[in-house]
Amino acid sequence: MATSHCVGFPRIGRYRELKKATEAYWRGDLDQSALMAEGSRLRSMHWRMQQDAGMDWVATGDFAWYDQMLNHSMMLGAIPQRFEDGIEDNQLDTQFRMARGRAPSGQATAACEMTKWFDTNYHYIVPELHKGQTFQLTSRAVIEETAEAQEQGFNAKPVLIGPLTWLWLGKIKGEHFNRLELLDDLVVVYGQVLSELAKTSVQWVQIDEPILVLDLPQPWLQAFESVYNRLQTHDIKIMLATYFGGLQEATTTVVNLPVEGLHIDLVRAPEQLMSELDRLPAYKTLSVGVIDGRNIWRSDLSGILEQLKPAREKLGERLWVSSSCSLLHVPVDLSSEERLDDEIKSWLAFAVEKCDEIAVLGRALSGDNSDKIRTLFALSDAVACSRKTSRRVHRKEVAQKVNAISPRLMQRHSPYAVRQKLQREKLKLPLFPTTTIGSFPQTTEIRRQRGLYRKKQLGRQAYLESMQQEIQATIKRQETLGLDVLVHGEAERNDMVEYFGEQLEGFVFTEYGWVQSYGSRCVKPPIIYGDICRPEPMTVSWSVFAQQQTRKIMKGMLTGPVTILCWSFPRDDVPKRTSCEQLALALRKEVTDLEQAGIQVIQIDEPAIREGLPLRKEDWPEYLDWAVNCFRLAASGVKDDTQIHTHMCYSEFNDIIEYIAAMDADVITIETSRSDMELLDAFEEFEYPNEIGPGVYDIHSPNVPEREWIKQLIQKAAEKIPPERLWINPDCGLKTRDWPEVEEALTNMVQVARELRAEY
Numbered sequence: 001m002a003t004s005h006c007v008g009f010p011r012i013g014r015y016r017e018l019k020k021a022t023e024a025y026w027r028g029d030l031d032q033s034a035l036m037a038e039g040s041r042l043r044s045m046h047w048r049m050q051q052d053a054g055m056d057w058v059a060t061g062d063f064a065w066y067d068q069m070l071n072h073s074m075m076l077g078a079i080p081q082r083f084e085d086g087i088e089d090n091q092l093d094t095q096f097r098m099a100r101g102r103a104p105s106g107q108a109t110a111a112c113e114m115t116k117w118f119d120t121n122y123h124y125i126v127p128e129l130h131k132g133q134t135f136q137l138t139s140r141a142v143i144e145e146t147a148e149a150q151e152q153g154f155n156a157k158p159v160l161i162g163p164l165t166w167l168w169l170g171k172i173k174g175e176h177f178n179r180l181e182l183l184d185d186l187v188v189v190y191g192q193v194l195s196e197l198a199k200t201s202v203q204w205v206q207i208d209e210p211i212l213v214l215d216l217p218q219p220w221l222q223a224f225e226s227v228y229n230r231l232q233t234h235d236i237k238i239m240l241a242t243y244f245g246g247l248q249e250a251t252t253t254v255v256n257l258p259v260e261g262l263h264i265d266l267v268r269a270p271e272q273l274m275s276e277l278d279r280l281p282a283y284k285t286l287s288v289g290v291i292d293g294r295n296i297w298r299s300d301l302s303g304i305l306e307q308l309k310p311a312r313e314k315l316g317e318r319l320w321v322s323s324s325c326s327l328l329h330v331p332v333d334l335s336s337e338e339r340l341d342d343e344i345k346s347w348l349a350f351a352v353e354k355c356d357e358i359a360v361l362g363r364a365l366s367g368d369n370s371d372k373i374r375t376l377f378a379l380s381d382a383v384a385c386s387r388k389t390s391r392r393v394h395r396k397e398v399a400q401k402v403n404a405i406s407p408r409l410m411q412r413h414s415p416y417a418v419r420q421k422l423q424r425e426k427l428k429l430p431l432f433p434t435t436t437i438g439s440f441p442q443t444t445e446i447r448r449q450r451g452l453y454r455k456k457q458l459g460r461q462a463y464l465e466s467m468q469q470e471i472q473a474t475i476k477r478q479e480t481l482g483l484d485v486l487v488h489g490e491a492e493r494n495d496m497v498e499y500f501g502e503q504l505e506g507f508v509f510t511e512y513g514w515v516q517s518y519g520s521r522c523v524k525p526p527i528i529y530g531d532i533c534r535p536e537p538m539t540v541s542w543s544v545f546a547q548q549q550t551r552k553i554m555k556g557m558l559t560g561p562v563t564i565l566c567w568s569f570p571r572d573d574v575p576k577r578t579s580c581e582q583l584a585l586a587l588r589k590e591v592t593d594l595e596q597a598g599i600q601v602i603q604i605d606e607p608a609i610r611e612g613l614p615l616r617k618e619d620w621p622e623y624l625d626w627a628v629n630c631f632r633l634a635a636s637g638v639k640d641d642t643q644i645h646t647h648m649c650y651s652e653f654n655d656i657i658e659y660i661a662a663m664d665a666d667v668i669t670i671e672t673s674r675s676d677m678e679l680l681d682a683f684e685e686f687e688y689p690n691e692i693g694p695g696v697y698d699i700h701s702p703n704v705p706e707r708e709w710i711k712q713l714i715q716k717a718a719e720k721i722p723p724e725r726l727w728i729n730p731d732c733g734l735k736t737r738d739w740p741e742v743e744e745a746l747t748n749m750v751q752v753a754r755e756l757r758a759e760y
């Protein structure tokens, strides 16, 4: 019997119930006990889904009110001093204050930093580490939720993020030190958790250590040996889970760690199967992650069965099957989709369907050859065949255009210095020009209108007019605020990627295909299934309308090719690069159409360029080359005096700064405020030549930034970047905020810009 298990399941609920409940709680429309009840209802439902699919083990401890890394910080008592006063009374609110700076109870405080989880569009709350830090078991959520599952009759396998991954992903505050010093104390708490879990009659615990697929320094790899030696206990077996890549040079160390099981990602790194099999000690269980936890395509079950034959022969009962990584990164349930094209729907599998696939594989590996299993395999074969031969996937004219891409298309006419002069003459902006990143509040009213339009209860014309009114109002507000370069506010966009996906050929989009992005925020990644092209302009009429409403400069607003690719579910039948080039060509046309329609400043957002970066350094240059080229391909069709902006957030730039410079955007706006302008060091050191707008306040928190705060940030920035090259803007778009906060915050921002103009 090959055991099937779930590495992790989405927690948001099929219809984003968790989001709705949490936000209602924040608003004061739901009390804490009602929120708790909704949480347990969802957990129970998700365990049921896994069990019904036929999983031998369901995952516990993968639930989170906000984020699983934050859960672990709570578990360990790694709660920064500034939040500590509330913790005794209200752990939940302390957690929310750490994540977003405020909660129904407790003082509003600066939130912790948030950043990308490996190469995904999921964001975690960064643990804060300091010298001499100690840990104590503070939140027992994982223990309680495991007991809860067991009481309900589920076979629970708790999932923890491992101590080394937690520590690696933290950030040192204050005096620098070697964070491995904290390990001894940290492991004590993990040991306590394990022994408490053992008391609940748990047999296996899964400990995730995805950092094992990174280029780890030697001392870290060695630390794995001592940590897992210490965590060894007779009462509970450890399944050490790795994902998002292969173990490579860590293989020997990892297979020999004193744990009973190892999970590996065979979707990202299929080649590691044989080397693991060769080296795996005879007592160990190997869990193979063969169902893609990062994408939505149905698996080729026969192919996988074939691939696993040697493993089955060698391991027998010691072979487990699962998804490559947690299913957190895919939508919940395909069966909710009623409007998807039938053919394409038959190609897809979401979390529930992936659990089905895992269980079917488990049964087939155990020799089950029943009619049911045979039918399911036949279905999978038919899908693989239909995708390969479908006419809808390939378009000759797109392939021809991609083949015709030449370096000339990736080059602006003149170098930056020439363009800068022409742009200054034309745009006549003051020192420290102020702008925003694109979106303004997506109010309930805007979403309601769009909801009505979607449900066909509002006609197209009426919808367009109501969005135009929103845009008009947003422009008026910006004029009143005194901003220099205006935006239309993106009212008409459900999301910066989905909006484009809906208008491009080669994409389909779902109704309920939500995936958690951070906290209560979700995205509905569109699905790229074929060659991409742009049947008609996507943003031009909106930008033209917006420009007509004002004499100030209206910035056109596009999402860049790399970001559209990274935040969609990509094809698995062509390299990502190919889809990206197709996107770049489509966007290039959009950019030149905007220019021709009189738009003088065009922003092409690339917040995902860093996220797309391969986890291993050896793979960076190849990716960065095509990613940067695709941006340049999209951006370079314009005249010298058209100003191209780009925007990035949640990114470390230090190690890729030369590539950011190579994008050659005239202006780049970046998120920097949560990290206190630290990110600018890279730009300073590199002597980044173009203009920069370092974000001067954090838009993820509802707290309004004070003027003094903004001012000292800009002054800090001006020490690193010559003032005449600085722009002033928030960290990112404002769509998640409410108008009163936005107006107050921007009033402060514009005011500071004015004061500083006088000073510099």
Ligand SMILES: Nc1nc2c(c(=O)[nH]1)N[C@@H](CNc1ccc(C(=O)N[C@@H](CCC(=O)N[C@@H](CCC(=O)N[C@@H](CCC(=O)O)C(=O)O)C(=O)O)C(=O)O)cc1)CN2
Pocket (backbone or CB within 6 Å): 019, 121, 442, 447, 448, 449, 450, 451, 452, 493, 494, 495, 496, 497, 498, 517, 518, 520, 521, 522, 523, 524, 567, 607, 735, 736
């Ligand atoms: N794709 C993507 N990735 C990203 C980002 C991003 O903006 N997009 N930004 C970063 C992460 N930040 C994010 C910031 C905000 C949201 C966000 O606000 N998401 C919204 C959903 C946005 C959306 O698609 N809205 C739709 C659907 C809105 C909706 O919920 N409608 C109601 C119906 C409303 C009604 O009928 O009254 C419903 O379906 O229940 C729309 O506007 O049309 C949410 O979770 O609430 C997500 C990510 C990094 N990754």
Ligand SMILES: [Zn+2]
Pocket (backbone or CB within 6 Å): 437, 607, 647, 648, 649, 731, 732, 733
């Ligand atoms: Zn952003």
